[in-house]
Amino acid sequence: MSADGTPAAPRRTPPKPLRVRAWLADRLGLEELARTVAAGQVPGGASLWHTFGSVAAGLFVLEAITGILLATVYTPSVAGAWASVAYIQDQMTMGWFVRGLHSFGSSALIVIAGVHLLQVLLFGAYRRPREMNWMVGLTLFGVVAVFALSGYLLPWDQKGYWAKLVEATITGSAPVVGGAAQKLIQGGAAFGNLTLTRAYALHAMALPAVLIGLLVLHVRLFRRHGYTPKWSLSTEDAAGRATPTWPDQALRNAIVGALVWGVVTVAVIAHHGAPLESPADPTSSYLARPEWYALPLFQLRMFFEGPLEIVATMIIPGIATALAFALPFLDRAPTNRPGDRRRVLAGAGLGLAALACLGTTALVKDRRDPAYAKARAEEKVRGETARRLALKGVPADGNVFRNDPQYRAREIWDDRCAGCHGLAGTGGEKGPDLKDYNSRAWIRGFLANPDGPLYMGTAKIEKGMKPVEATPDDIDALVEYLYAETGAADADAARAGRGRDLLPQKDCDTCHDFDGEGENDGPNLKGRGTPKWIAAVIADGSHPLLFGDRNKMTKFRSKLTAEQIDDLTKFVLDLKGH
Amino acid sequence: MAVEPPDERRAFLKVITAGLGALTAALAIVPGLGFLAGPARRGAGASGPGPLRVAGERDVKPGKPLRVTAVGPREDAWLRLDHVTLGSCWLVRAVEDGPIKAFSTVCPHLGCGVDFDEKTGKFNCPCHTSAFDLDGRCLGGPSPRGLDQLETHVEGRDVLVRYQRFRVGTAKREPIG
Numbered sequence: 001m002s003a004d005g006t007p008a009a010p011r012r013t014p015p016k017p018l019r020v021r022a023w024l025a026d027r028l029g030l031e032e033l034a035r036t037v038a039a040g041q042v043p044g045g046a047s048l049w050h051t052f053g054s055v056a057a058g059l060f061v062l063e064a065i066t067g068i069l070l071a072t073v074y075t076p077s078v079a080g081a082w083a084s085v086a087y088i089q090d091q092m093t094m095g096w097f098v099r100g101l102h103s104f105g106s107s108a109l110i111v112i113a114g115v116h117l118l119q120v121l122l123f124g125a126y127r128r129p130r131e132m133n134w135m136v137g138l139t140l141f142g143v144v145a146v147f148a149l150s151g152y153l154l155p156w157d158q159k160g161y162w163a164k165l166v167e168a169t170i171t172g173s174a175p176v177v178g179g180a181a182q183k184l185i186q187g188g189a190a191f192g193n194l195t196l197t198r199a200y201a202l203h204a205m206a207l208p209a210v211l212i213g214l215l216v217l218h219v220r221l222f223r224r225h226g227y228t229p230k231w232s233l234s235t236e237d238a239a240g241r242a243t244p245t246w247p248d249q250a251l252r253n254a255i256v257g258a259l260v261w262g263v264v265t266v267a268v269i270a271h272h273g274a275p276l277e278s279p280a281d282p283t284s285s286y287l288a289r290p291e292w293y294a295l296p297l298f299q300l301r302m303f304f305e306g307p308l309e310i311v312a313t314m315i316i317p318g319i320a321t322a323l324a325f326a327l328p329f330l331d332r333a334p335t336n337r338p339g340d341r342r343r344v345l346a347g348a349g350l351g352l353a354a355l356a357c358l359g360t361t362a363l364v365k366d367r368r369d370p371a372y373a374k375a376r377a378e379e380k381v382r383g384e385t386a387r388r389l390a391l392k393g394v395p396a397d398g399n400v401f402r403n404d405p406q407y408r409a410r411e412i413w414d415d416r417c418a419g420c421h422g423l424a425g426t427g428g429e430k431g432p433d434l435k436d437y438n439s440r441a442w443i444r445g446f447l448a449n450p451d452g453p454l455y456m457g458t459a460k461i462e463k464g465m466k467p468v469e470a471t472p473d474d475i476d477a478l479v480e481y482l483y484a485e486t487g488a489a490d491a492d493a494a495r496a497g498r499g500r501d502l503l504p505q506k507d508c509d510t511c512h513d514f515d516g517e518g519e520n521d522g523p524n525l526k527g528r529g530t531p532k533w534i535a536a537v538i539a540d541g542s543h544p545l546l547f548g549d550r551n552k553m554t555k556f557r558s559k560l561t562a563e564q565i566d567d568l569t570k571f572v573l574d575l576k577g578h
Numbered sequence: 579m580a581v582e583p584p585d586e587r588r589a590f591l592k593v594i595t596a597g598l599g600a601l602t603a604a605l606a607i608v609p610g611l612g613f614l615a616g617p618a619r620r621g622a623g624a625s626g627p628g629p630l631r632v633a634g635e636r637d638v639k640p641g642k643p644l645r646v647t648a649v650g651p652r653e654d655a656w657l658r659l660d661h662v663t664l665g666s667c668w669l670v671r672a673v674e675d676g677p678i679k680a681f682s683t684v685c686p687h688l689g690c691g692v693d694f695d696e697k698t699g700k701f702n703c704p705c706h707t708s709a710f711d712l713d714g715r716c717l718g719g720p721s722p723r724g725l726d727q728l729e730t731h732v733e734g735r736d737v738l739v740r741y742q743r744f745r746v747g748t749a750k751r752e753p754i755g
Binding site for chain 1: 588591592594595598599601602605606607609610612613614615616617619653655656657658659660
């Protein structure tokens with residue numbers, strides 16, 4: 001209806017799809033946008049040199065997507081962090097792949113952002129009038145570094161925990177504000193839940209916002225000043241050879257992007273995702289190493305000890321950063337030609353070479369260090385054990401080792417057994433020391449001095465067993481007999497048989513039966529030391545076939561579950577060693 | 579490039595560029611969809627825990643439904659919990675020493691917790707006024723079915739219940755997980 005109320009003339013309506021497109025284009029200004037994009041020109045022609053900024057931005061998008069996916073599962077708490085990451089890595093559909101993309105993608109982002117920076121340096125693109133964008137770019141690089149540093153703490157595994165602990169301590173060593181800064185990072189005086197929630201809020205909320213803002217500014221300023229053509233081209237030449245950004249430069253961006261994606265994917269598949277070490281254990285002595293990109297700084301610190309450490313941790317990096325920011329104002333060269341900027345490029349080259357040397361030194365030193373190899377091997381076992389145990393579900397307190405019967409048994413031992421029994425080979429308070437229990441050496445020692453401090457002495461049993469006196473040969477035979485009774489697979493049957501025949505001769509049979517049926521003063525020796533026998537002693541040592549009324553050990557039948565006694569039996573069996 | 583490529587070639591380059599872009603995007607998106615869909619496809623764990631002791635047999639008085647909680651083990655994503663509240667149920671007994679029935683407190687309509695009204699002697703859902711009798715039959719309101727009965731038996735002096743959850747909002751009773 002028109003304004004005066006008469007029906008409007010019917011308009012020609014275009015076909016429907018076009019109509020929708022036109023409607024949207026009108027509202028959103030799509031044509032304008034398309035024109036802007038299409039009008040973009042690359043002076044001097046499209047080039048592989050100009051691809052790195054776009055690829056870095058693409059990698060950031062990859063990090064954002066995989067990061068959001070990980071955030072749907074990840075739990076920033078001391079009890080849940082490692083467990084949720086192990087769940088992603090080992091149990092979720094494509095979990096290892098998504099996590100691997102996030103991890104290797106971040107390394108690729110650091111590499112590509114670094115290459116981008118070097119290209120800008122080589123082309124003199126930091127110079128007038130692009131000084132501000134150079135500084136925005138450097139800040140972006142710093143943000144990416146903080147992303148990486150805050151990210152690798154999040155799994156709360158040994159590597160992340162200890163590397164972050166070292167960094168926090170370095171922060172704390174800064175003059176004046178150090179202590180306060182360290183407490184801010186940690187969310188208190190020590191590492192804990194708040195350290196994780198803070199790192200997570202920074203990594204997943206604050207930094208993305210900052211990075212996106214800076215990236216918009218970076219692209220905006222780039223659009224204002226455009227590509228910096230190669231130094232050999234005059235302004236006229238560059239304009240003459242200009243090609244459209246779309247599709248000429250875009251294609252090159254896409255090719256390099258696809259190549260980088262390919263490398264990342266191969267790395268992810270080759271490593272089956274990203275590494276995950278065992279859960280952080282603040283009581284362990286872990287050989288902390290930072291991620292590869294921080295290794296040069298780590299190595300630099302080795303050269304400055306004690307009060308000079310701050311030279312490596314703050315002063316040198318601080319000076320390098322200040323120089324980088326001031327570069328556009330320090331560089332007074334008349335043209336972009338590298339020949340005119342020898343000092344700048346030589347300085348940058350030296351810096352890069354120093355980083356490479358330091359990083360390589362750190363790697364080579366560790367590779368040659370047997371202590372490092374041993375620590376890594378131990379961690380590998382611990383990590384694999386933890387992840388295997390996590391498949392059964394992690395207890396609410398996050399202690400995955402609770403799933404291990406040996407660990408549970410050790411807890412019971414500390415709680416219920418250690419008060420009387422020793423494990424160190426120095427004797428127990430009220431019962432035998434069980435170091436190497438059931439080994440030939442332990443049995444031999446027992447026969448030599450059953451009432452000694454390492455054996456039944458501390459139990460103070462009235463009319464206990466007397467030392468066995470026999471020729472060394474006969475002792476060997478008796479030891480072998482008892483050793484064989486424990487069910488040991490490597491027992492010498494012939495010698496054990498001879499030992500058995502010696503029992504009456506040595507008056508053992510006065511107190512001991514050895515048929516598994518007879519009840520006597522001492523325990524029946526049949527099957528002594530077998531798993532069943534040990535479990536029976538733990539349950540109730542006063543059984544007539546065992547120690548009878550001489551038993552002084554607590555009867556655990558009513559105090560422990562059958563499963564706990566089973567775990568404990570395995571623990572005791574393992575004391576023999578292998 | 580000194581020579582301007584003809585428009586036809588440019589059009590081809592555009593297709594290649596878009597293709598490469600789509601390929602790289604797919605690398606994150608396809609695994610991402612699997613990642614998101616994975617947990618949704620998982621069941622709620624095996625067939626649920628075995629029978630759990632919920633009350634003493636003498637505590638269940640005739641005509642006086644008793645609300646009890648089932649405490650037992652549960653697996654939740656990476657967590658393995660040994661003693662958590664799995665849910666509640668009403669224990670109902672018609673006559674002294676008679677058989678005991680257990681009904682889940684989860685209203686089959688939209689999952690609210692069903693109360694017992696001592697005045698009317700009925701189970702009432704506080705959310706949408708569904709009502710059920712002591713046998714769990716739906717007496718009125720939007721509930722598509724009666725209260726969900728749980729497997730129960732008496733062992734010695736204990737009442738044991740096999741706690742289960744069922745899909746709500748359907749006329750058919752369908753266990754979850």
